[in-house]
Each structure stands twice: as C-alpha cells, then as structure tokens.
Amino acid sequence: xxxxxxxxxxxxxxxxxxxxxxxxxxxxxxxxxxxxxxxxxxxxxxxxxxxxxxxxxxxxxxxxxxxxxxxxxxxxxxxxxxxxxxxxxxxxxxxxxxxxxxxxxxxxxxxxxxxxxxxxxxxxxxxxxxxxxxxxxxxxxxxxxxxxxxxxxxxxxxxxxxxxxxxxxxxxxxxxxxxxxxxxxxxxxxxxxxxxxxxxxxxxxxxxxxxxxxxxxxxxxxxxxxxxxxxxxxxxxxxxxxxxxxxxxxxxxxxxxxxxxxxxxxxxxxxxxxxxxxxxxxxxxxxxxxxxxxxxxxxxxxxxxxxxxxxxxxxxxxxxxxxxxxxxxxxxxxxxxxxxxxxxxxxxxxxxxxxxxxxxxxxxxxxxxxxxxxxxxxxxxxxxxxxxxxxxxxxxxxxxxxxxxxxxxxxxxxxxxxxxxxxxxxxxxxxxxxxxxxxxxxxxxxxxxxxxxxxxxxxxxxxxxxxxx
Amino acid sequence: xxxxxxxxxxxxxxxxxxxxxxxxxxxxxxxxxxxxxxxxxxxxxxxxxxxxxxxxxxxxxxxxxxxxxxxxxxxxxxxxxxxxxxxxxxxxxxxxxxxxxxxxxxxxxxxxxxxxxxxxxxxxxxxxxxxxxxxxxxxxxxxxxxxxxxxxxxxxxxxxxxxxxxxxxxxxxxxxxxxxxxxxxxxxxxxxxxxxxxxxxxxxxxxxxxxxxxxxxxxxxxxxxxxxxxxxxxxxxxxxxxxxxxxxxxxxxxxxxxxxxxxxxxxxxxxxxxxxxxxxxxxxxxxxxxxxxxxxxxxxxxxxxxxxxxxxxxxx
Numbered sequence: 001x002x003x004x005x006x007x008x009x010x011x012x013x014x015x016x017x018x019x020x021x022x023x024x025x026x027x028x029x030x031x032x033x034x035x036x037x038x039x040x041x042x043x044x045x046x047x048x049x050x051x052x053x054x055x056x057x058x059x060x061x062x063x064x065x066x067x068x069x070x071x072x073x074x075x076x077x078x079x080x081x082x083x084x085x086x087x088x089x090x091x092x093x094x095x096x097x098x099x100x101x102x103x104x105x106x107x108x109x110x111x112x113x114x115x116x117x118x119x120x121x122x123x124x125x126x127x128x129x130x131x132x133x134x135x136x137x138x139x140x141x142x143x144x145x146x147x148x149x150x151x152x153x154x155x156x157x158x159x160x161x162x163x164x165x166x167x168x169x170x171x172x173x174x175x176x177x178x179x180x181x182x183x184x185x186x187x188x189x190x191x192x193x194x195x196x197x198x199x200x201x202x203x204x205x206x207x208x209x210x211x212x213x214x215x216x217x218x219x220x221x222x223x224x225x226x227x228x229x230x231x232x233x234x235x236x237x238x239x240x241x242x243x244x245x246x247x248x249x250x251x252x253x254x255x256x257x258x259x260x261x262x263x264x265x266x267x268x269x270x271x272x273x274x275x276x277x278x279x280x281x282x283x284x285x286x287x288x289x290x291x292x293x294x295x296x297x298x299x300x301x302x303x304x305x306x307x308x309x310x311x312x313x314x315x316x317x318x319x320x321x322x323x324x325x326x327x328x329x330x331x332x333x334x335x336x337x338x339x340x341x342x343x344x345x346x347x348x349x350x351x352x353x354x355x356x357x358x359x360x361x362x363x364x365x366x367x368x369x370x371x372x373x374x375x376x377x378x379x380x381x382x383x384x385x386x387x388x389x390x391x392x393x394x395x396x397x398x399x400x401x402x403x404x405x406x407x408x409x410x411x412x413x414x415x416x417x418x419x420x421x422x423x424x425x426x427x428x429x430x431x432x433x434x435x436x437x438x439x440x441x442x443x444x445x446x447x448x449x450x451x452x453x454x455x456x457x458x459x460x461x462x463x464x465x466x467x468x469x
Numbered sequence: 470x471x472x473x474x475x476x477x478x479x480x481x482x483x484x485x486x487x488x489x490x491x492x493x494x495x496x497x498x499x500x501x502x503x504x505x506x507x508x509x510x511x512x513x514x515x516x517x518x519x520x521x522x523x524x525x526x527x528x529x530x531x532x533x534x535x536x537x538x539x540x541x542x543x544x545x546x547x548x549x550x551x552x553x554x555x556x557x558x559x560x561x562x563x564x565x566x567x568x569x570x571x572x573x574x575x576x577x578x579x580x581x582x583x584x585x586x587x588x589x590x591x592x593x594x595x596x597x598x599x600x601x602x603x604x605x606x607x608x609x610x611x612x613x614x615x616x617x618x619x620x621x622x623x624x625x626x627x628x629x630x631x632x633x634x635x636x637x638x639x640x641x642x643x644x645x646x647x648x649x650x651x652x653x654x655x656x657x658x659x660x661x662x663x664x665x666x667x668x669x670x671x672x673x674x675x676x677x678x679x680x681x682x683x684x685x686x687x688x689x690x691x692x693x694x695x696x697x698x699x700x701x702x703x704x705x706x707x708x709x710x711x712x713x714x715x716x717x718x719x720x721x722x723x724x725x726x727x728x729x730x731x732x733x734x735x736x737x738x739x740x741x742x743x744x745x746x747x748x749x750x751x752x753x754x755x756x757x758x759x760x761x762x763x764x765x766x767x768x769x770x771x772x773x774x775x776x777x778x779x780x781x782x783x784x785x
Contacts, residue, residue, distance in 0.1 A: 042567065042579045216564050229568035240471050253470045253624065253781050254726040 059460035078329030115305030189230035195431030243286035482632030738772035
C-alpha cells in the first residue's frame with residue numbers, strides 16, 4: 001500500500017482519505033457484519049482433515065487493496081501473454097512436442113512430471129483451448145514490482161470470493177465504491193459461460209454446459225454452487241453423468257440429456273476411473289474416450305497441470321519467448337531446480353534461506369519456509385530432497401508486501417490495524433479471445449509475520465479495487 | 470431436471486415438514502399437561518409412542534421425564550428424528566440445491582440450521598417451552614411463506630410439494646391414531662371433558678381448531694374430528710387435501726417427464742388412497758376400525774414413496 005518512502009502508492013491516496021475519514025471507527029463493526037453475512041449465506045469452505053462437514057468462513061478484511069489503472073494495464077497484458085504461452089505449451093506437450101525437441105524445456109522434466117497425463121496425448125479440444133481458466137498468483141517483491149509466484153491452470157478457485165467480497169463491500173460502503181470509480185467484477189460468470197460455449201463441439205448452436213463438482217464436502221463447493229447458479233447451468237456430480245455412444249449425458253427426471261461442455265472442478269486423477277484412479281467415485285467412466293471422439297469438451301483440459309508444475313515454472317520465461325517471440329512482461333521469482341546437482345548444492349548449503357516447494361502440489365500443502373522452519377523440519381526436508389530431488393524446487397524467500405489489516409480491536413471498539421502479508425490472484429479466461437477479470441483475490445496472512453495466505457492455513461481475503469482511471 | 474436434484478428437493482421438503490410436525494406435537498403435548506386435571510405418571514410418554522421414538526429413547530434413558538423427553542425429541546443429535554436432526558438433514562439437502570433455491574429460502578434454512586447448532590436445554594429456560602415452540606413454528610411459517618412467494622411453480626416445486634404432502638398425510642394419520650389408542654385415560658372417559666380436551670389438542674396440533682369450529686361449531690366430537698382431519702377437501706392439513714395436492718403435483722411431474730401416468734392410476738397406491746379418502750365417511754371408518762384404516766393409510770404412504778423413488782429419484 002505504501003512505497004519504500006512511506007508515501008501511499010498511486011491510487012491509494014484518494015481511497016485512504018475517503019475510507020479512513022468515513023469508516024475508521026466502524027471497521028470492526030463492518031468486519032463483524034461481513035463475517036455474519038458470509039456465515040448466514042453459507043459462503044464457506046471445508047478444511048480437509050477436519051471432521052466431515054466442518055464449514056468455515058474465509059475471514060474477510062474490509063480494508064480494500066487498490067491497484068491503479070496504469071499498473072493494471074501492464075499486468076493485464078502480462079497475464080494474457082503468460083496464459084497464452086502456457087496454453088501453447090500444453091498443446092505442444094500433448095501434440096508435437098516441438099519445445100522438447102528443440103531443447104528449450106528438457107523432455108525428461110515432462111515425462112517425470114507428476115502432472116503429465118499420457119491419456120491426454122492426442123486429445124484435440126475445440127480452438128486448442130486447454131487452459132480456459134487460469135489463476136496466476138502474483139506478489140510484490142522488495143522493490144514493489146509485481147512478479148509471478150505460481151501459476152494455477154488446473155482447477156483454480158477463489159473467484160467466487162472476488163465477487164462475494166465486492167458484494168459485501170457494496171453493501172457496507174456503497175458511496176465510497178461509486179465515488180472511487182472501481183471497476184466491476186460481476187460479469188465474470190457471463191464471460192466464463194461465453195468461453196465455455198465457444199468450446200462446444202461443432203453442431204451445437206445452443207450448447208448444454210454443466211459444472212462438475214466433487215460434491216458438498218469439497219473445499220470449494222460453495223464456489224461450484226455459486227458459479228453454476230450465476231451461469232445458469234446444471235451443477236452435476238459424477239453420478240449424474242453417463243457416457244454412451246461417444247457422447248456425454250446427464251440423468252434427468254425425463255431421461256438422458258446430452259452435455260456438450262463440462263466445466264469440471266475435479267482433479268484429473270478422479271475424472272475418469274477407466275484411465276485414471278479406478279477407485280474414484282467422483283468421476284465419469286469413459287469420459288476420456290468421449291473427449292477423444294470429440295463428443296464433448298471439458299475445461300480445463302486433461303493434463304494442464306504440466307504447465308503449472310513448479311519445476312516447469314522455471315522455464316516459463318523461455319516459453320513466452322519460444323511461442324510468442326516476446327519478452328516476458330511480468331517477471332518470475334528466481335527458481336532453483338533441485339534435480340540439477342549444481343543448483344541443489346547451492347540450496348542445500350543454505351537451506352534455511354530458501355522456500356522449498358513440492359513440484360506437483362498446490363494449495364500451499366507441503367511448502368517449507370526455511371527461515372521459519374525448525375532444525376528438525378529442515379533436516380527432514382533435506383532428507384526428502386535427497387531421496388527425490390526432482391520432486392522439489394527452491395526459491396529465495398520473497399518478502400510479500402504488507403497491507404493494513406484489522407487485527408483486533410482496542411477497548412472502546414476502535415479497530416486495531418497492523419500490517420499483514422498479502423498476495424494476489426487475478427483470473428484469466430482464454431476463449432476465442434482472452435478476458436481478464438478486472439480485480440482478483442487478494443489473500444492476507446492473518447497471523448503476524450506469517451507468509452502463508454492459503455485459506456486452509458489461516459489466510460483471509462480482501463476486496464481488490466482496480467481503478468477505472 | 471437431474472434425478473439427484475429431484476431427490477434432494479423431495480427430501481428437503483419432507484424433513485422440513487417432519488421437523489415442523491414435531492414442533493407442533495411437542496407444543497400441544499405441553500399444553501395438554503398444563504391444562505390436564507389428572508396428572509399421569511408419564512405424561513410425556515405418548516410423544517415417544519406417536520413418533521415411534523420410544524425404543525431409541527429407552528436405549529439412552531429409563532424414565533420418560535419431561536426434560537429428558539423434550540431434549541431427546543428436540544435437540545438430541547443421536548436421535549435421527551429429533552427436530553434438530555430433521556432441520557440438519559433438510560439443510561444438507563438444501564446445500565445441494567443452493568443453485569436451485571431462491572437466495573431468500575436458502576438463507577432462511579441456513580440461518581435456522583445455524584441456530585439449531587446452539588440449541589440446548591437452556592433455551593427452554595430462557596424462552597419458556599411455549600415461547601420456544603411458538604417461535605419455532607413461526608420460523609416454519611416463514612419458510613413456507615418464502616417458498617410460496619419466491620419459488621417458480623415448476624416441476625422442482627412439484628417435487629417439493631410431493632415430499633411435503635406425503636409427509637403431512639402420513640403425520641395426520643399418526644396423529645389421529647395416537648389419540649385413539651394411546652392417550653385414552655379410561656374407557657368411561659370417552660366423550661367426557663378430558664376426552665374432548667384431548668381431541669381439541671389434536672386439532673390444535675394440526676392448526677385445525679379454528680377451522681374446525683368454522684365448519685362444525687364449538688362442539689368437539691370424535692366423528693367430526695376424524696371427518697375433518699381425514700376427509701375435509703379444503704383444509705390444508707387434512708389427509709384428503711394432502712393427497713389431492715400430491716396427485717396434482719405428481720400428475721404434472723409425469724407430464725413433464727413424458728411418462729405415462731402411473732402414480733395416480735386407479736389401482737396404484739396413490740389412486741387407492743385417494744379413492745378411500747374421497748369415498749369413505751368418518752362414521753364408516755370408525756365402525757370398521759379407525760386404527761386399521763390409519764394403519765393401511767400409513768402403508769399406502771410408504772408405497773407411494775417407493776413408487777416415486779423408483780420412477781423419478783433412483784439413479785440407475
């Protein structure tokens with residue numbers, strides 16, 4: 001929010017003045033009302049490992065994060081560039097493999113990737129749309145520059161909170177949002193639906209789209225409900241679907257009805273027990289064969305995880321140059337591939353100065369932050385790296401930027417405000433043309449000093465205001 | 470519409486109706502006790518008998534005292550039929566339906582569910598038994614009003630109607646049966662003041678006392694109460710009314726699904742029950758045995774439920 005000299009960043013001065021003047025005393029009340037709204041409306045997520053059905057709200061911090069129009073314009077171009085390159089990479093990996101043959105990305109990196117899905121080889125989605133929805137995690141580094149922390153191109157979640165957070169803010173501080181000229185986020189579901197419809201196999205002029213959810217115990221179930229409702233499409237579980245004569249159907253009261261496009265929010269491994277995990281009860285047997293025959297389309301495509309693998313991340317700037325012939329607009333964080341003996345030596349020498357991440361995981365699971373890890377954790381991590389060096393990457397600790405956040409309240413009711421670390425996940429839709437949501441999910445690490453912003457691990461969220469001018 | 474969605478709609482409606490019926494029963498039993506001249510040794514036992522909870526209760530407690538029965542009946546999560554369990558089951562179904570329900574209806578169900586999470590015997594002390602159940606009944610009225618005012622009248626609504634009406638018809642028969650066989654003090658009391666007061670309580674638990682008086686005046690008589698609660702075509706909690714509504718909704722569902730009408734066919738369980746409710750008199754039913762009639766009615770309700778399940782809700 002502030003630059004190194006302590007002055008408010010562009011865009012903030014007006015918001016600060018407006019927000020602090022009118023609402024400073026009411027922050028805590030606003031936050032409590034927002035939490036109650038989320039709970040009553042069931043805007044909740046489930047935490048794995050908790051008892052079944054344990055629902056929690058994603059804590060909401062009412063002090064908005066602001067991005068000025070100029071910064072956003074650059075980010076937007078950078079995001080589109082990045083997702084286009086990632087999509088081209090997925091198409092290439094499951095097609096000709098040119099980038100591997102040309103030695104730009106080492107072939108064994110792909111073959112050994114836990115996210116590579118052999119059954120996806122040869123499946124050609126309409127318009128070459130493998131990555132329809134991408135969530136790109138950005139952070140501001142020590143110099144205040146945005147850089148990419150990780151890509152999420154499998155089933156990225158969080159967009160429902162972007163829209164719900166805004167809805168709450170418009171109820172709580174309507175006049176301020178209007179006066180500031182904040183760009184709207186509400187057309188995201190319509191944009192998503194348009195992208196999905198564009199993927200319909202030829203012949204369907206009014207395609208039937210459905211959203212596939214693992215069900216109410218999934219951590220993102222609220223989002224699945226929300227998006228299906230906003231798009232006006234059927235929310236289905238695997239048991240609602242059946243494949244027959246190379247087409248996909250849902251079981252309705254009136255019989256079987258064909259589905260053209262499936263927006264799936266289930267991981268690859270559970271999607272089709274015929275080719276992936278045979279014990280999956282969540283998926284649709286035979287779906288992969290239907291996709292191969294062109295009888296239906298899925299978004300995101302099967303196997304897109306090769307592009308957000310944390311080891312592949314190190315090669316993303318080269319990918320952008322290779323496929324688009326452009327220089328990357330948004331930089332990435334320096335990444336050490338531990339499969340490389342030289343790089344591994346550097347990291348293992350100063351393990352306590354690095355962040356170590358498993359290459360195939362997401363959601364913050366398995367991440368070890370060197371400076372705050374115990375000796376035992378470090379020893380354990382070292383052992384795991386030596387056992388499976390290709391399974392990990394390391395990055396220098398990125399000092400996430402901080403943002404004023406309500407941390408409690410003083411006696412008398414006034415809110416107590418302190419800096420907390422934040423990151424940012426904007427969403428990019430890749431249809432026949434790319435669409436970037438003017439906003440995104442700002443997550444905040446509510447624990448003092450913590451760098452982990454994931455909802456499953458004590459994170460909260462803020463509304464993000466992209467200014468129109 | 471997906472079969473799974475139809476199933477959730479049907480069960481959400483049934484569980485809400487069941488929870489409401491139980492709130493009414495508890496409330497009425499409480500009033501009976503307050504007004505009753507002769508204290509019985511276990512005045513709360515009939516509640517367990519009507520709902521069929523007796524056996525499960527006996528696994529947890531010995532004596533059916535007021536506090537224990539009320540707790541078991543209202544809050545106990547280990548009792549799958551307690552009001553709290555029913556609301557929780559309704560809400561589980563509603564959670565799968567969020568995208569199909571109006572946001573107002575979902576909000577109301579979820580808020581009610583969240584409140585039940587904080588229920589304990591203390592609420593009876595704070596609000597009083599009367600106050601608690603009165604407020605709860607108002608919540609159900611609000612739910613009904615919100616459904617009525619915000620949901621489109623389509624096949625989804627019809628599945629809810631089928632669930633509500635089937636549950637309600639079954640509960641009416643249980644209610645009548647309980648009075649006839651279990652609450653009777655002594656044989657010579659039949660027709661006496663206690664008997665009349667108990668029949669009035671039965672009417673009240675179906676929100677039927679005022680409506681009954683409009684039709685039959687102030688005189689409470691067994692035959693008329695039976696006539697009213699089983700056969701009245703216009704009262705929304707009579708068995709006849711429920712089955713009429715159920716048939717209308719089931720007919721629309723079969724139309725919309727393009728299936729030959731089977732649920733309402735004359736020989737089907739629903740057709741047989743409808744015929745019995747339209748062509749029989751209270752006099753005849755009592756002469757032939759009310760209990761037998763009510764038992765058959767409950768069996769038919771179960772059969773109707775399985776027929777709907779087989780035709781529309783089952784997956785494979």
